[in-house]
Amino acid sequence: MSDQDRLLDHEYDGIQEFDNPLPGWWVYVFWASIIYSGFYWMYYEVGIGPTVHEEYGMEAVAVMDLLAEKYADLEVTEQAIAEKMADSTFMNGMSTIFKKKCATCHHTSGRGDACPNLTDDFWVHGGDLMQIYTTIRDGVAGKEMKSWQAELGPLKMLGMAAYVGTLRGKNVNGGRAPEGIKYDIKIIKPPEITAPPAGTKK
Ligand code: HEC
Structure with a gap:
C-alpha cells in the first residue's frame, strides 16, 4: 500500500x-x-506474593535491623514505648514480626487461642507497657512463653511491647476468655495500621 x-x-x-x-x-x-x-496480579493478589502492606512491613523490619547496633543499649521507658505506638511505620514493621513470631500462639489478631488474649483488658503479667515489655524480655518461666531477648534485641522488644500496646482493649471477636487482672488502660490512641503512605513504590 x-x-x-x-x-x-x-x-x-x-x-x-x-x-x-x-x-x-x-x-x-x-x-x-x-x-x-x-x-x-496473580502473584501479588492471588498467589504467594506479599501484599504492599507486608512488603512495607518487611522493609521497616530491615531498617530496624540496620539500627539495631545503634540501639544496643537503648533505655526502655513507658514513654519510649508509648512514642513508638504512635509511629505507624514502626508499627507496620512490628505487625510483620508479630505475625511471624507470635501469631502461632497468640493468633494473627492477638486474640489468643491456646495462649492469652492480648486484645482484652485482662493481664496475667501486667498490662502496663513496661510490664508487657518485661514479659516479652524475660518470658514466663515454666510456660511456653520464652524470653525474646536473644532473638529480638532491645529495639524490637520495645517495638513489640508497643505493638501489643496497640492491641490492648481492641477486644477482637472470638477472643480467648479473660485471664488475670483487669487493667484500666490509659489508651494512647493506637495508630491505624494502614497501607504505606502515598508515593511508596511497589
Ligand atoms: C510458643 C507459644 C508462644 C509464642 C510464640 C509467644 N507467646 Fe506470648 N505467651 C504464651 C503463653 C503460653 C503465655 C501465658 C503464660 C502464662 O500462662 O503465664 C504468653 C503470655 C504472653 C504475654 C502476657 C499476657 C498476660 O496476660 O499478661 C504477652 C504480653 C505475650 N505473651 C507476648 C508475646 C509476644 C509479643 C510474642 C512474640 C514475640 C509472643 N508472646 C510469642 C505463648 C507464646
Missing part, C-alpha cells in the same frame, strides 16, 4: 489525515505489558 492509499477521506480546511498503523515494536510492548500484568 502506498501512503496515498491510507489517506483518510475527510479534510478540514485543507488538512488531510493519514491512518498509519502503530509500529510493530510498540504493539508487542503493549501486549507484553498486558500479559505481564496478569502474572503480576
Whole structure:
C-alpha cells in the first residue's frame, strides 16, 4: 500500500489525515505489558506474593535491623514505648514480626487461642507497657512463653511491647476468655495500621 492509499477521506480546511498503523515494536510492548500484568496480579493478589502492606512491613523490619547496633543499649521507658505506638511505620514493621513470631500462639489478631488474649483488658503479667515489655524480655518461666531477648534485641522488644500496646482493649471477636487482672488502660490512641503512605513504590 502506498501512503496515498491510507489517506483518510475527510479534510478540514485543507488538512488531510493519514491512518498509519502503530509500529510493530510498540504493539508487542503493549501486549507484553498486558500479559505481564496478569502474572503480576496473580502473584501479588492471588498467589504467594506479599501484599504492599507486608512488603512495607518487611522493609521497616530491615531498617530496624540496620539500627539495631545503634540501639544496643537503648533505655526502655513507658514513654519510649508509648512514642513508638504512635509511629505507624514502626508499627507496620512490628505487625510483620508479630505475625511471624507470635501469631502461632497468640493468633494473627492477638486474640489468643491456646495462649492469652492480648486484645482484652485482662493481664496475667501486667498490662502496663513496661510490664508487657518485661514479659516479652524475660518470658514466663515454666510456660511456653520464652524470653525474646536473644532473638529480638532491645529495639524490637520495645517495638513489640508497643505493638501489643496497640492491641490492648481492641477486644477482637472470638477472643480467648479473660485471664488475670483487669487493667484500666490509659489508651494512647493506637495508630491505624494502614497501607504505606502515598508515593511508596511497589
Ligand atoms: C510458643 C507459644 C508462644 C509464642 C510464640 C509467644 N507467646 Fe506470648 N505467651 C504464651 C503463653 C503460653 C503465655 C501465658 C503464660 C502464662 O500462662 O503465664 C504468653 C503470655 C504472653 C504475654 C502476657 C499476657 C498476660 O496476660 O499478661 C504477652 C504480653 C505475650 N505473651 C507476648 C508475646 C509476644 C509479643 C510474642 C512474640 C514475640 C509472643 N508472646 C510469642 C505463648 C507464646
